[in-house]
Amino acid sequence: MIKNLIFLFLILGFVAIVIFFDIPAVREVLNLRKTLSEQTKILGDKQGFLIKVEKLIKNYEDNKEDAEKINYVLPSGKEIPNLIVQFEALSAEGGMTIEQIGFSSAEDQAASKAKAVRTETGEGAVQQTGESAKNYKTIAVNLKMSGDYYAFKNFLAAVEKNIRLMNIEIINFTPLSSWGSQLFNFEVTLKTYYQQ
Secondary structure, rough: HHHHHHHHHHHHHHHHHHHHHHHHHHHHHHHHHHHHHHHHHHHHHHHHHHHHHHHHHHHHHHOHHHHHHHHHHHOOOOOOHHHHHHHHHHHHHHEEEEEEEEEEEEHHHHHHHHHHHHHHOOOOOOOOOOHHHHHEEEEEEEEEEEEEEHHHHHHHHHHOOOOEEEEEEEEEEEEEOOOOOOOEEEEEEEEEEEEO
């Protein structure tokens, strides 16, 4: 029994010596455990974030075709050459002949309208339409075409079905020549949109 007590005192003495003389090492171990648990939590958060990013990438890849369609509907630039080709195709499809195409930005039109308003009212202030806060801009397209009524109707239907977003704003027409003629001169002003 004395041997057991001596053994117990030796163990307690060893533990007391380790605790009293090696306290900084014990504190360092405790701090390292705390740091390890914090880093484990950060790692778990980053892994969760990585899983979310991978899901978003997969979702984008699954919807990539739809995203490309959006670029056709609302392109990332003016793409005026593509507009010219589209209008040529739309007019040819309907049986119309384009005589002139003109382009102007919405800012140019807003400035000319504001100038007209200032001239009519005599005021110097220009009203803002709020379009500058939107994520898209517009291009005004002025078309001068000739053809008969049914060809023009077909042209309007083709513009409506066209993948690029367009709004027709003004339509003017006059007979091409004599009273009995079936042909007309059409002037169409429309807006098309693009991303900023």
